[in-house]
Amino acid sequence: MTHGRHDFFAAQYYFHNRIKFPAIIKNENKDITDLGWEIYPEGIYHILKDLKKYNLPIYITENGLADAKDEKRKKFIKDHLFWMNKAIKDGINVRGYFYWSLLDNFEWDKGFWPRFGLVEIDYKNLERKPRKSFYVYKKIIENNGIE
Secondary structure: OEOOEOOOEEEEOOOOOOEEOOOEEOOOOOOEOOOOOEOOOHHHHHHHHHHHHHOOOEEEEEOOOOOOOOOOHHHHHHHHHHHHHHHHHOOOOEEEEOOOOOEOOOEOOOEOOOOOOOEEEEOOOOEEEEOHHHHHHHHHHHHOOOO
């Protein structure tokens, strides 16, 4: 904090829930993660649009999905970056994006089975193996954009 105010906002976005009163989840669930979370990339845009009112830089500090087979991660990343780019074009001060996570990791309430990593971990020998989505994300970073 500087002079009693925040310097930036950190936002995390994984999924959304459509709620119909009284608290009934009404997701379409056309495309879901290994955890059963509905994939809704446009939601990141709405979060960013709402944060614009605070007039502070915004960093996406976590955005990812559990995808053990690495079948959806490439599209997930590209689609979320598309909507983040739309927010930037609409004048929202987005300064950074961090995919969650570089490595498969321990999820406090689920253990080791959800696979969020761009790099797969073999928990028997701790061998690390970059997934195909790792190279897609690497290329996006190198090109500073999506082709």
